[in-house]
Amino acid sequence: MNLETLKLYCDVVRLRSFSRGAAANTVSQSAASQAIQQLEAELDAALLDRSRRPLLPTEQGQAFYDACRALLQGFEKARADLAAARERVEGTVRVAAIYSVGLHDMSRHMQPFMSAYPQARVLLECLHPHKVVEAVLNDEADLGILSYPAATRALTVLPLRMEPMVLVAHPAHRLARRRSVAAAELQGERFVAFDRDLAVRKAIDRALKQHDVKVEVVMEFDNVETIKQAIGINAGVSILPRPTVLNESGMRTLAVVPLGLPGLVRPIGIIHRRGRRLTPVVARFIEQLQKPVDRTP
Amino acid sequence: MNLETLKLYCDVVRLRSFSRGAAANTVSQSAASQAIQQLEAELDAALLDRSRRPLLPTEQGQAFYDACRALLQGFEKARADLAAARERVEGTVRVAAIYSVGLHDMSRHMQPFMSAYPQARVLLECLHPHKVVEAVLNDEADLGILSYPAATRALTVLPLRMEPMVLVAHPAHRLARRRSVAAAELQGERFVAFDRDLAVRKAIDRALKQHDVKVEVVMEFDNVETIKQAIGINAGVSILPRPTVLNESGMRTLAVVPLGLPGLVRPIGIIHRRGRRLTPVVARFIEQLQKPVDRTP
DNA sequence: ATCATCGCATTAGCATTACTAATAGTGATA
DNA sequence: TATCACTATTAGTAATGCTAATGCGATGAT
Numbered sequence: 001m002n003l004e005t006l007k008l009y010c011d012v013v014r015l016r017s018f019s020r021g022a023a024a025n026t027v028s029q030s031a032a033s034q035a036i037q038q039l040e041a042e043l044d045a046a047l048l049d050r051s052r053r054p055l056l057p058t059e060q061g062q063a064f065y066d067a068c069r070a071l072l073q074g075f076e077k078a079r080a081d082l083a084a085a086r087e088r089v090e091g092t093v094r095v096a097a098i099y100s101v102g103l104h105d106m107s108r109h110m111q112p113f114m115s116a117y118p119q120a121r122v123l124l125e126c127l128h129p130h131k132v133v134e135a136v137l138n139d140e141a142d143l144g145i146l147s148y149p150a151a152t153r154a155l156t157v158l159p160l161r162m163e164p165m166v167l168v169a170h171p172a173h174r175l176a177r178r179r180s181v182a183a184a185e186l187q188g189e190r191f192v193a194f195d196r197d198l199a200v201r202k203a204i205d206r207a208l209k210q211h212d213v214k215v216e217v218v219m220e221f222d223n224v225e226t227i228k229q230a231i232g233i234n235a236g237v238s239i240l241p242r243p244t245v246l247n248e249s250g251m252r253t254l255a256v257v258p259l260g261l262p263g264l265v266r267p268i269g270i271i272h273r274r275g276r277r278l279t280p281v282v283a284r285f286i287e288q289l290q291k292p293v294d295r296t297p
Numbered sequence: 298m299n300l301e302t303l304k305l306y307c308d309v310v311r312l313r314s315f316s317r318g319a320a321a322n323t324v325s326q327s328a329a330s331q332a333i334q335q336l337e338a339e340l341d342a343a344l345l346d347r348s349r350r351p352l353l354p355t356e357q358g359q360a361f362y363d364a365c366r367a368l369l370q371g372f373e374k375a376r377a378d379l380a381a382a383r384e385r386v387e388g389t390v391r392v393a394a395i396y397s398v399g400l401h402d403m404s405r406h407m408q409p410f411m412s413a414y415p416q417a418r419v420l421l422e423c424l425h426p427h428k429v430v431e432a433v434l435n436d437e438a439d440l441g442i443l444s445y446p447a448a449t450r451a452l453t454v455l456p457l458r459m460e461p462m463v464l465v466a467h468p469a470h471r472l473a474r475r476r477s478v479a480a481a482e483l484q485g486e487r488f489v490a491f492d493r494d495l496a497v498r499k500a501i502d503r504a505l506k507q508h509d510v511k512v513e514v515v516m517e518f519d520n521v522e523t524i525k526q527a528i529g530i531n532a533g534v535s536i537l538p539r540p541t542v543l544n545e546s547g548m549r550t551l552a553v554v555p556l557g558l559p560g561l562v563r564p565i566g567i568i569h570r571r572g573r574r575l576t577p578v579v580a581r582f583i584e585q586l587q588k589p590v591d592r593t594p
Numbered sequence: 595a596t597c598a599t600c601g602c603a604t605t606a607g608c609a610t611t612a613c614t615a616a617t618a619g620t621g622a623t624a
Numbered sequence: 625t626a627t628c629a630c631t632a633t634t635a636g637t638a639a640t641g642c643t644a645a646t647g648c649g650a651t652g653a654t
Binding site for chain 3: 625628630631633634636638639641642643644645646647648649650651653654
C-alpha cells in the first residue's frame with residue numbers, strides 16, 4: 001500500500017480517466033489499471049464503476065477518495081515540516097563552551113562569523129567542563145569548546161590553541177611587581193586553586209610537583225572568575241591562563257607575572273561527535289574559530 | 298513511499314529498536330534497517346540517532362513520528378469506513394418498480410423475504426417505467442421491475458410472469474354483467490387509454506387493430522390507478538392487467554370481464570445491469586420474486 | 595442496427611525493488 | 625578491555641512493478 005498508488009487513485013478519480021490519471025503520474029495506462037485493481041483487491045472494495053464512461057467512483061470510492069486526499073495532504077505537510085526543520089537545523093550552530101573561553105573568546109569570533117553568514121544562527125551556552133562534554137555527547141550541542149580536551153571513541157578533538165599559564169596575584173602582593181617568577185619562589189605560597197576534579201588543576205599540580213614546590217591551597221573553585229575574585233581580596237595567588245586575565249591586567253586590578261614553568265600551558269580544543277557529518281555552517285564556524293584573533297584593540 | 302514502511306518506522310521509534318520494530322512487522326532486522334535508511338534518504342532527513350543506544354528519534358524524527366501516527370490512524374479509519382460501507386451495501390437490495398407492480402405485488406414478497414433474511418434491507422421505489430430503466434442504468438437501483446421489459450446491451454431481463462389483460466368498466470356499463478366480451482364488441486367504445494409512449498398502450502392498440510376494432514380514446518394516463526378512477530366515474534372502459542384490478546373486482550366497485558383477445562398479455566420482468574455480479578442478497582431477492590405468490594387469502 | 599473509435603483490461607517479458615541470511619562494525623557494560 | 629547486544633552492509637534471490645502489445649467493451653455516428 002503505497003502513497004503513489006493513493007495519489008494515482010485520486011488523480012484517476014479527479015480526472016475521471018485512467019489514462020489521464022496515469023499521464024498525470026507519468027506512468028503507463030496499464031500500470032494505472034493494474035495498480036488500482038490491486039488497490040481495490042487489498043481494500044476488498046469496488047472503488048470505481050468502469051461500466052459507464054466517463055468512469056465514476058462508487059459511493060465507497062468517493063468516500064475513500066476524500067479520505068485519500070486528506071491523507072496525501074497530511075503527508076505533504078509532514079514532509080514540508082521536515083524540510084523546514086532541516087533548513088532551520090542546518091543553519092544553526094549549537095556551541096557549548098567552558099566559561100573562561102565562552103565569555104572572553106567567543107564574542108570576538110561571533111561578529112565576523114555573523115557578518116559572513118548572516119542567515120546562520122549561533123547558540124552559545126557556557127557550561128562546566130564536564131557538562132560541555134555531556135552536551136556534545138547528548139547531541140545538545142554540535143561543538144564543544146573546552147580545555148584539556150580528551151578524544152574518546154565518541155568524540156573527535158580539533159586542537160585550537162595553547163594558552164600560556166601565568167602567575168596572578170593581588171597588586172599589593174610581594175611578587176606583583178616582578179618581571180618574572182621562578183617556580184621555586186612559590187614555595188609555601190597561599191594558593192587559590194581549581195577544583196581537584198578539573199584537568200587544569202591536575203596539570204598545575206603536576207608542574208609544581210615536578211619542581212618540588214609545595215603551595216598552601218587556601219581555596220578551591222571550579223571557574224576562573226571566582227578565582228580572580230578571591231585573588232582580588234588578596235586571599236592568595238594563583239596560576240591562570242593568560243587570556244583569562246587580559247582585562248584585569250590592562251586595568252591593573254590584578255598583577256600578572258610570567259612564570260618559569262615553560263611546559264605549563266592550557267590546551268584549548270574543539271570537540272564534536274565522532275563520525276557525525278558536520279553541516280556546512282558548523283564547518284564554517286570551526287574555520288572561523290581556528291583563525292587567529294585580531295588583537296589590534 | 299509506502300504505508301508499511303511508515304508503520305515500520307513508527308514501531309521502530311515506539312519500541313526504540315530496529316530488531317523489535319522489524320519483529321513487530323514480521324520482517325528481518327536487515328529489511329527494517331534498509332527500509333528506514335531509504336525512508337531517510339527519500340525525505341532527506343536524519344530521523345533516528347543510531348549513535349546512542351537505545352536509539353532515539355531526532356527532533357525532526359519525533360515530529361515525523363507524530364505525523365505518521367496520525368496518517369496511519371487516518372488510513373485505518375478510511376479502511377474501516379470502507380469495510381462498514383461494504384457490509385451495508387451488500388446487505389441492501391434497491392428495487393425500482395413501476396407503480397402497478399410495486400403497490401400490488403411487492404408487498405406480498407417483502408414479508409417472506411424479510412423473515413428469511415432479517416438483516417437485509419430492501420429499498421423499494423415506485424417510478425414511471427422509463428425512470429425504472431434509468432435508475433437501473435445509473436446504478437441507483439440493483440433491480441428494476443416493469444412491464445414489457447426490453448433487453449439492451451446494458452440490461453439483462455429475467456421474465457417474471459404474464460398478466461392477462463381484461464376489460465374493465467363501470468358497474469353500470471352495458472358490458473359490465475357479461476361473462477366475456479369479444480373484441481368486436483368494443484367497436485366505437487369510449488376508451489380510457491394509457492399514454493401513447495408506454496409499451497402497454499402500443500400492445501393494446503396493436504391487438505385492437507388486429508381485430509379491426511376502433512375505439513374512441515377519451516382520456517390518456519400514464520398509470521393504472523388514474524385510469525381506474527376515470528372508469529369509476531364512467532368516463533369510459535379500458536383494458537388493464539387483471540392483477541391490478543383484483544381489489545376493485547372483489548369489492549364490485551369496477552366490473553372486470555374477460556376479453557376475447559387471448560394474445561393480449563402484459564409481460565412483467567426483472568431487469569438488472571448486464572455483467573454486474575449480483576450480491577448474494579440481491580440474488581436471493583430475485584429468487585423470492587420468482588416464487589409463485591400464495592393466493593390463499 | 596452496425597461499425598468505427600475510444601478507453602480500460604489483460605498478457606508476457608523485462609527491469610527494478612525488497613527481502614533474507616550471513617557477516618562486519620559499533621555502542622554499552624562488566 | 626573483553627563481551628554482549630544491536631545495527632549496518634553485502635550478495636544473492638524472490639517478488640513486485642512497469643511497459644508494450646493486444647483484446648474487449650462502451651459510446652456515438654451513419
